[in-house]
Amino acid sequence: MKGLQITEWKKPYKFSTDIPVPKIETPTEILIKIAVAGYCHTEMMVQNGEFASRMKANNGLPLIPSHEATGVVVEIGSGVTRVNVGDRVASLPIKNTCGECNDCKKGLVKYCENADHNGVFANGAACEYMVADEAWTIPLPSSITFEAAAPLMCAGATIYSGLKVANLKSGQSVAIIGVGALGHLGAQFAKCMGLKVVCVDARQAPLDLVKSLKYAPDYTIDAMKGVEWALQEIGGEGVDATLMATDAIPAYSYGLQLTKKHGTFVVMGQPFDPIPIPFNQLIFRNLTVKGSLISDLESATEMVKIVAEKGKYHINIVKAAYSFFLGIEVRTKTYPLEDIKRLMQDYHKEDHAGKLVLRVSDNV
Incomplete structure (x- = not known):
């Protein structure tokens, strides 16, 4: 598959077309065909290696960036019950919490120090396919575009x-x-x-x-x-x-x-x-x-519901153009995956506003 990779800390992303498609490894994982991936300040921190010490031994480099994932489910694990193949979804970055640490036992699972975080410690969404955790995945209402949904998975x-x-x-x-x-x-x-x-x-x-x-x-x-x-x-x-x-x-x-x-x-x-x-x-x-850390699944689902209810809008999206809405607005500027360098340049401009996202796949 095609995608971006960090092959060395503090170095530019590498665009590759021969990355192996990831495989589901646990019963509660799902495989998502990525439509849109978000880009934010955390991406720069990851690229600089600031979270390298928290990576598990089986992760490491190369690492696929982006922790804001949206797309369509193409495969599910044997234990998945909340989503089905073909569902439009958005995924929070957390996955595979341990269930055994003190935070997990107290219901504070987003603080689990044994969890993976897509795009931060484990491979993320700046590629055609990504493995996510059903427990951190939200079905998307048809009224919310992938461009609007991606920023909700971390920024929102x-x-x-x-x-x-x-x-x-x-x-x-x-x-x-x-x-x-x-x-x-x-x-x-x-x-x-x-x-x-x-x-x-x-x-x-x-x-x-x-x-x-x-x-x-x-x-x-x-x-x-x-x-x-x-x-x-x-x-x-x-x-x-x-x-x-x-x-x-x-x-x-x-x-x-x-x-x-x-x-x-x-x-x-x-x-x-x-x-x-x-x-x-x-x-x-x-x-x-x-x-304040990122929302848990319950609060994030509540947030998506608010956007769906308050965000009745018309859509006018083209590549590298702004999206305009008539309700709650997720202002985005969309770039092809291959145009990551221009996205990063625009991110640092004085007149930058809203959210920059990568359109990974058009046929979803």
Whole structure:
């Protein structure tokens, strides 16, 4: 099969046409013919070898990237009961949790340290066929395109989990710092939850994007104008919770100051350097700091249902062109698998907004 491979850490992807098609090895695995694979910041971390120490001995290089998978089921294991051959599906990256560690026994299976993660520790979706775990696979409603579904499997599932962790009630306020792939989805989910939404970014392109959405935020804030200006704009003492969807270290100080006293600060960004949290934010302002991993299957399925119900849209998709929707919008720009170099160049452009995805197969 054709696909992309990491053959050496910190080196460009290799496009190959002779990769062996993977085989199902356990009763609960399924084989997916990939339609669309997502690309995000984590891909760069994987490419740089930042997760290499967590790879199992039977994985290693070469490694197929992309942890956001969508496609059609072409084969199922003997123990699979939830999906059938021919189903349109999307797959979260986690697979083969052990069921024996403390987290698995407590029902916290997404934290299983013995699990594989497609596109991170094990082969991912930037290829024609990928093995996934039925327990982390979601049937796709016909109203959701593969282009829209792929970003939901990490970007969407991560920001949705962050909103759950923040545990806000309708009418409360949330700030989303970093309005990229996660942020533009989180703003819409938050509005559908009845929250007052503040979106903050240092670039104008993503702020313009979220302002154009049907479920647009209540405020779009240019971070370069400073936190005092932001507090004046939104009024009051700040927001009830802040979701950090960026790895930019200066943004963390900004987000802490934007969060009102006794509020909640949720970390999803993965910066290289330690996150600075001054003691006064914890002691004198009584902020609660939490981390948030990707959604579990139940929450991710709930998120997909919301997109299906709120995202009634017309479709206009061509290669390397934006997709426009009339409900909840997953703004994507689509590239052929072979055009990965141009995708990565566009990812780093100042005017980049939304989500970039790879169209792997057209005949699905």
